[in-house]
Amino acid sequence: MNPRSAIQKPSVLTPLWALVDNDLRDRLPVKGGDEDAIEWPRLVPFFLLHLGCLGAIWTGVSWFAAAVCVVLYGLRMFAITAVYHRYLSHRSYDAPRWLVFVGAWTAAAAAQRGPLWWAAHHRRHHRHSDQEGDSHSPLNGRFWWSHVGWFTTRRNFRTDLEQLPDLRDRAELRWLDRFDVAAPLSLLAALYVLGEILAVNAPSLETSGWQLVVWGFCVSTTLVFHVTSMVNSVCHLFGARPWQTRDQSRNLPWLALLTFGEGWHNNHHYCPGSVRQGFRWWQFDLSFYILWTMERVGLVKLRPLPARARVAGARSA
Ligand SMILES: [Zn+2]
Numbered sequence: 001m002n003p004r005s006a007i008q009k010p011s012v013l014t015p016l017w018a019l020v021d022n023d024l025r026d027r028l029p030v031k032g033g034d035e036d037a038i039e040w041p042r043l044v045p046f047f048l049l050h051l052g053c054l055g056a057i058w059t060g061v062s063w064f065a066a067a068v069c070v071v072l073y074g075l076r077m078f079a080i081t082a083v084y085h086r087y088l089s090h091r092s093y094d095a096p097r098w099l100v101f102v103g104a105w106t107a108a109a110a111a112q113r114g115p116l117w118w119a120a121h122h123r124r125h126h127r128h129s130d131q132e133g134d135s136h137s138p139l140n141g142r143f144w145w146s147h148v149g150w151f152t153t154r155r156n157f158r159t160d161l162e163q164l165p166d167l168r169d170r171a172e173l174r175w176l177d178r179f180d181v182a183a184p185l186s187l188l189a190a191l192y193v194l195g196e197i198l199a200v201n202a203p204s205l206e207t208s209g210w211q212l213v214v215w216g217f218c219v220s221t222t223l224v225f226h227v228t229s230m231v232n233s234v235c236h237l238f239g240a241r242p243w244q245t246r247d248q249s250r251n252l253p254w255l256a257l258l259t260f261g262e263g264w265h266n267n268h269h270y271c272p273g274s275v276r277q278g279f280r281w282w283q284f285d286l287s288f289y290i291l292w293t294m295e296r297v298g299l300v301k302l303r304p305l306p307a308r309a310r311v312a313g314a315r316s317a
């Protein structure tokens with residue numbers, strides 16, 4: 001969808017609102033008119049997130065904070081792969097809208113922007129994989145661009161709703177996409193409050209508000225981000241290519257462990273509509289196992305595996 005008309009005369013309060021409202025931010029004039037220039041001010045939260053990890057020097061760590069870090073990594077990684085990727089981007093299973101929203105909120109708490117933004121860019125990636133038009137191909141010496149660069153420009157800050165004819169009318173997803181900062185900020189605040197309550201009421205845990213913010217938010221979110229991003233960067237450069245695809249996607253077992261199955265990326269490019277990305281029994285695909293279990297209890301309905309995935313060895317159970 002074409003961007004809405006740019007705001008030519010911002011009011012005094014516009015920059016403040018633009019901190020939380022992506023629609024408004026995207027309509028502010030681009031400095032120098034260059035859509036491909038890096039928008040540094042918009043990256044401040046990204047840098048703060050990484051710097052926040054250094055806060056561990058002052059807060060120290062407790063087993064409780066480490067556990068919160070791991071649990072929030074797992075929850076949000078699952079939400080990214082199962083909801084942002086396998087549901088919103090590929091519609092490889094059906095789920096009730098309330099569940100999709102809960103999952104999208106959880107994924108958005110990983111600060112990888114909103115659900116429609118994520119899915120639109122991903123669909124575009126599949127349409128143009130490693131060709132002109134792919135926003136984050138690492139080929140031709142663009143490793144760092146594919147890992148942390150591509151999302152820093154106005155062109156890629158926008159959500160291209162034309163990629164999402166099946167989703168763009170869902171008001172709840174439009175809202176979350178517009179105010180995506182709500183999810184990570186509410187998680188951050190909840191962690192601080194929880195830590196302060198525990199510091200007073202359960203001193204034996206030896207935790208605090210700031211310690212949970214550092215480990216539960218900064219460290220955990222940074223890990224989720226870089227591991228997810230490695231699917232774009234590393235997984236198009238290193239690993240096996242059992243299937244001939246028109247891109248350079250690879251299978252990388254250790255990344256599949258960390259990403260709950262996304263590291264079987266060559267399998268995925270070979271058959272993007274398959275909810276199961278680990279085709280063989282030994283190709284560990286945690287997201288699929290969880291979705292399969294969710295189907296058993298009636299929460300979701302997996303779509304039949306495409307013939308291509310079945311011929312490649314994938315089984316639905
Ligand atoms: Zn890819």
Ligand SMILES: [Zn+2]
Pocket residue numbers: 085089090122126268272
């Ligand atoms: Zn995909």
